[in-house]
Amino acid sequence: MIEITENERVVVIGGGITGLATAALLARDGKRVTLLERGDDVGGRAGLRERDGFRFDAGPSWYLMPEVFDHFYKLLGTTSAEQLELTPLDPGYRVFFEGRGSDTLDIRSDREKSLALFDEIEPGAGARMADYLDSAADTYEMAKKRFLYTTFQSFLPLLRPDVLSRTPKLLRLLAEPLSSFTKRYVQDPRLNQVLGYPAVFLGSSPYSTPSMYHLMSHLDLEDGVLYPQGGFVRLIETIADLAREEGVEIVTNADVTAILTAGGQSPAATGVAYVDADGEARTLNAEIVVSAADLHHTETHLLPPHLQTYPEKYWQKKTSGPGAVLLYLGVRGELPELLHHSLFFTEDWADNFGRIFGEPTSVPDPASIYVCRPSATDDSVAPEGHENLFVLIPIPADPSIGGAGDDRVRQIGDAAIRQIAEWAGIPDLEERIVVREEVGPADFERDLNSWKGGVLGPAHILSQSAFFRAGNVSKKVTGLYYAGGSSIPGIGLPMCLISAELVLKRVHGDTSTGPLPEPLIRRRQR
Known part of the structure; x- marks a missing residue:
C-alpha cells in the first residue's frame, strides 16, 4: 500500500468500461484524474458502430448480474433504474441445434419454467436441475461475498467459517471440468450444451473450465436476462457522464506509448508518455498510473523488460x-x-x-x-x-x-x-x-492491442482464475495498477466494474472480500 492524498494526480490508460469506471471511483475518492483513450471516442470493446441508420453495439450484448451494475451506480450516488431503462427478456434466448431443423429450445428466464423445460426434454431432469440450480445459486453468492470483490492481497479474510465449511465442495468444483459435472444432472446432449455454453462467456471451453463456474447457470436460468434500451453503449455513456461529473478529464486520440518511472532500485510511476491527436509527443505527470488497457500490451510494450511483472515468458505459458x-x-x-x-x-x-x-x-x-x-x-x-x-x-x-x-x-x-x-x-x-x-x-x-487478437482476454481455466489470475498491481513499480478483463476478477462487463472497485481497494490497502459500502464517500467537492 502507498499513501496518497486528495488532489494527487492519477492517469488512467484506456477508455473502455473499466477505465471509465476506475476513473470515476478514484475521482470521487478525491484524486485528480485524467483518462487517456487511444480512439476517437470512449467505449473500447463496448463501443458503438453506426451506419445508414443502424446502431450496432460493438461487442458486449448480455446484461447479466444486474446487482453488480446497480452496486456500481450506487457507489456513485445513483442507481441502475435512474441511469438505464432495463427490459427483461423472456425467453432469455433460443437455441438452434445442428441437424434438428425447427426443433429449437427457448430458454426461459425463470427457475420454474426452466425446470419444466428440462423435465419435458428429459423426464426426471427437472428434479436434478433443482439441485443444480441450488448449488449454482449458493456458489454464486459465495463468489460475490468472498472471491470476486477481493484483491487477494491477503488470504486471511478468506479464512471464514462460511468458506472453510465449503472448502471440500469448492475443491471438487475446481478440480472437475464443467463438461463432466453437467452430465451428473442431465444426459440429453442438448441440455448439456445449454449448461456448458456459459464457459464461452468466460473465454473458455466447457472441457477445461472448472465446474465452479456452473454458477453461471443461476444467472440465465434463474436470475434472468435484461437489455438496456438504447443498447450497451448506454452503459458507456452513463458511466462516462458520471466520471465527468466527478471531475474526470477524458482525453481521446491519446495513444500512450510508455509508462514513466523514476527511483532507481525502488522505481515508482511518475506518469505516462503519449502521442496526441495532432501527432505531438507529450508527457503527463502523475503519482498513480492505472492501466485499463490489455495487460499483455501494458507490460510488454509500455514498460522496459526489467520492470515487467508479467513479461513475454509469462504469456507464453498462458491460454x-x-x-x-x-x-x-x-x-x-x-x-x-x-x-x-x-x-x-x-x-x-x-x-x-x-x-x-x-x-x-x-x-x-x-x-x-x-x-x-x-x-x-x-x-x-x-x-x-x-x-x-x-x-x-x-x-x-x-x-x-x-x-x-x-x-x-x-x-x-x-x-x-x-x-x-x-x-x-x-x-x-x-x-x-x-x-x-x-x-x-x-x-x-x-x-x-488485444493479446493474440483475442476477443475477451485470458481464458478462465483453473490456472487463470481467482488468485491464479494476474493481479491488479505491479510487483516492480510502485504506484502502477492494473484493471480490466486481463486481471482479477476476470472477463465480462460486471467483472470489469468489480475490477475498477478493486483498484480503489488496492490503493487503500483494503483487504475486505465484499463490495464497498454504498455510496462511496465523496472526498472532494465537484
Whole structure:
C-alpha cells in the first residue's frame, strides 16, 4: 500500500468500461484524474458502430448480474433504474441445434419454467436441475461475498467459517471440468450444451473450465436476462457522464506509448508518455498510473523488460480466450425466427472447441455461433422495416486469420450467414442484407492491442482464475495498477466494474472480500 492524498494526480490508460469506471471511483475518492483513450471516442470493446441508420453495439450484448451494475451506480450516488431503462427478456434466448431443423429450445428466464423445460426434454431432469440450480445459486453468492470483490492481497479474510465449511465442495468444483459435472444432472446432449455454453462467456471451453463456474447457470436460468434500451453503449455513456461529473478529464486520440518511472532500485510511476491527436509527443505527470488497457500490451510494450511483472515468458505459458469474427448486419424486413439472443450449437462440440483451443488450431466449420437481434426489443437500433443483427463466430485467437476486408474473414462471415439462414429457416437472409461490416482478430490486435487478437482476454481455466489470475498491481513499480478483463476478477462487463472497485481497494490497502459500502464517500467537492 502507498499513501496518497486528495488532489494527487492519477492517469488512467484506456477508455473502455473499466477505465471509465476506475476513473470515476478514484475521482470521487478525491484524486485528480485524467483518462487517456487511444480512439476517437470512449467505449473500447463496448463501443458503438453506426451506419445508414443502424446502431450496432460493438461487442458486449448480455446484461447479466444486474446487482453488480446497480452496486456500481450506487457507489456513485445513483442507481441502475435512474441511469438505464432495463427490459427483461423472456425467453432469455433460443437455441438452434445442428441437424434438428425447427426443433429449437427457448430458454426461459425463470427457475420454474426452466425446470419444466428440462423435465419435458428429459423426464426426471427437472428434479436434478433443482439441485443444480441450488448449488449454482449458493456458489454464486459465495463468489460475490468472498472471491470476486477481493484483491487477494491477503488470504486471511478468506479464512471464514462460511468458506472453510465449503472448502471440500469448492475443491471438487475446481478440480472437475464443467463438461463432466453437467452430465451428473442431465444426459440429453442438448441440455448439456445449454449448461456448458456459459464457459464461452468466460473465454473458455466447457472441457477445461472448472465446474465452479456452473454458477453461471443461476444467472440465465434463474436470475434472468435484461437489455438496456438504447443498447450497451448506454452503459458507456452513463458511466462516462458520471466520471465527468466527478471531475474526470477524458482525453481521446491519446495513444500512450510508455509508462514513466523514476527511483532507481525502488522505481515508482511518475506518469505516462503519449502521442496526441495532432501527432505531438507529450508527457503527463502523475503519482498513480492505472492501466485499463490489455495487460499483455501494458507490460510488454509500455514498460522496459526489467520492470515487467508479467513479461513475454509469462504469456507464453498462458491460454488465451477465443478470437472471433464479428458481423454487423442490417437486414431488410423482419426476422421473427430469431429472438433477441439466439445460439447455434454444432453437434460435435468436442471437435468445435478442440479446433479453437487445441493444437494445431483451425477455424470450426460449421461453428457454434451467437446471434443478437436487438431490434426485437429496441426500435432505436435499426431504421423502420429493418432488423439489426450482431453475429459472433468463435475462432482461434490468431491475428494471421485477418481482419476487416480480408478474404478469410469474409469467407468465415459468409459461411455463418448461410448457416443462420439454413438452420433458422430464413432462405433469403443473404439477399436481404443491406449493411454488412465485419471485424476479425487482426482488428482486435491493431485497434485494442488485444493479446493474440483475442476477443475477451485470458481464458478462465483453473490456472487463470481467482488468485491464479494476474493481479491488479505491479510487483516492480510502485504506484502502477492494473484493471480490466486481463486481471482479477476476470472477463465480462460486471467483472470489469468489480475490477475498477478493486483498484480503489488496492490503493487503500483494503483487504475486505465484499463490495464497498454504498455510496462511496465523496472526498472532494465537484
